[in-house]
Amino acid sequence: MAVYTDINEVDLKAFLTQYDAGELMSYKGIAEGVENSNFLLHTTAGSLILTLYEKRVEKSDLPFFLGLMHHLSSRGVNCPLPLPRHDGALLGELSGRPAALITFLEGMWLRKPEPAHCREVGRALAGMHIASDGFALRRANALSLDGWKTLWAKSAGRADEVLSGLEEEIGAELAFLEGAWPKGLPEGVIHADLFPDNVFFLGDQLSGLIDFYFACNDMLAYDVSICLNAWCFEKDGSYNITKGMALLDGYNAVRPLSAAEIAALPVLARGSALRFFLTRLYDWLTTPEGALVVKKDPIEYLRKLRFHRQVASAAEYGLETA
Ligand SMILES: Nc1ncnc2c1ncn2[C@@H]1O[C@H](COP(=O)(O)OP(=O)(O)OP(=O)(O)O)[C@@H](O)[C@H]1O
Ligand SMILES: N[C@@H](CCO)C(=O)O
Known part of the structure; x- marks a missing residue:
């Protein structure tokens, strides 16, 4: 459960007085997510x-994330909005951590997403x-080539504890990607973590996107590849080309x-x-x-990585290539 930092009612009530957020009625920790501590609050003003x-x-990245949510929301993307405090700031502090209230x-x-949902995600x-x-x-993007190398340096020495041969395999993969990483593709702001748990549906209708805390400037097609990884594989590790086709079709229809x-x-x-x-x-080695x-x-x-290694062209993801 992702509640790393606990809060108490007295501090929370004092925190809420800085916002136009009503009176606290109840609150509870949310048992999902792995990155931040999240709480659901019910106040006299709503949830x-x-x-x-x-x-x-x-902390220095938070103006980017919170500002992005404002920007996207003003352009019609359904995503949470950070509430401003009375002094206009979007960011406060609670239990010694930077904290924000969001809608x-x-x-x-x-x-269990189906192909139709993958199309909506695209x-x-x-x-x-x-x-x-x-x-x-x-x-x-703090988690691109340089960031991967830094992370790998912290884990490489213990990688074979998880699977024998991993140190060699991942070392070789990093060397390959360093040489082959694309340059000059269209760039913009990417979500960078658009997994199923960050996309909300009401029935079969996509109702919104959450969790912009890895968003950054990078290649737009890299974000598409993240979604192929996160949405188009089955639990048994197989790639579902029908889902891939739907996701890519959905994306192509708009951009x-x-x-x-x-x-x-x-x-x-x-x-x-x-x-x-x-x-x-x-996280596996350090939690x-x-x-x-x-x-x-x-x-x-690792299984997904091995699958992509033997892919010869994007046609295998379900996309017609010229
Ligand atoms: N604005 C929101 N509206 C409704 N529920 C939300 C909202 N933000 C977060 N949640 C709930 O909190 C859970 C965890 O949120 P979030 O995915 O942002 O956490 P995280 O720790 O950053 O997780 P992740 O592992 O995806 O990085 C979500 O699955 C959802 O249930
Ligand atoms: N979506 C990520 C967790 C948040 O970074 C994962 O599934 O590993």
């Missing part, structure tokens, strides 16, 4: 989410890419991928599989036993 930002979020988004995330991702155009702030972006997808997908493998591996968080399996992403 709100309180987020306390934890280890992987740099509650109706909907549920899908445990459309929403492309819509977000277009809507983020004109956002004035910039944030480099057509260029021939260069399509050609780069297999390498981008290797990179994004490696990115989630590395953060999961690091103490008994911590109140469900550790995610790094090997799931």
Whole structure:
């Protein structure tokens, strides 16, 4: 469960007096997510989410994330909005952590997405890419090539504890990606973590996107590759080409991928599989036993990485290539 930092009622009530957020009626920790501590609040003004930002979020990045939510929302993307305090600030502090109050988004995330949902996700991702155009702030992707190397340096020596041969395999993969990483593809603001648990649906209708705390400036097609990894594989590790086709069709209908972006997808997908493998591996090796968080399996992403390694062209993802 992702409540790393506990809060008490007295401090929470004092925190709420800084906002126009009504009187506190109840609150509880949310048992999902792995990055930040989240609480659901019921106040006389309605439901709100309180987020306390934890280890992987740099305080100096918060104006980018919170400003982006404002920008996207003003361009018609349904995403949570941070509430301003009476003094106008979007960020406060609670229990010694940076904290924000954000609007509650109706909907549920899908445990078993179908191809029709993948199409909606593709459309929403492309819509977000277009809507983020004109956002004035910039944030480099801290989890691209350099970030992967830093993370790997912290885990490499113990990687074979998880699976024999891993140190050699991942070392070789990093060397390959360093040489093959695409340059010059269209860039913009990417979500960078658009997994099923960050997309809400009401019935079969996509109702909103959450969790912009990895958003950054990078290649737009890299975000597409993240979604292929997160939405289009089955529990048994197989790639579902029907889902891939639907996701890519949905994306193309709103923002057509260029021939260069399509050609780069297999390498981008290797990179994004490696990115989630590395953060999961690091957490796997460093999260103490008994911590109140469900550790995610790094090997799931090693299998995806191995799949992409043998993909010859984006046609194998379900996309017609020229
Ligand atoms: N604005 C919101 N409206 C409704 N529910 C929300 C909202 N923000 C967060 N939640 C709830 O909190 C859970 C965790 O939120 P979130 O995904 O932002 O956490 P995280 O720790 O950053 O997780 P992740 O592992 O995806 O990075 C969500 O699955 C959802 O149930
Ligand atoms: N979506 C990520 C967790 C948040 O970074 C994962 O599944 O590994």
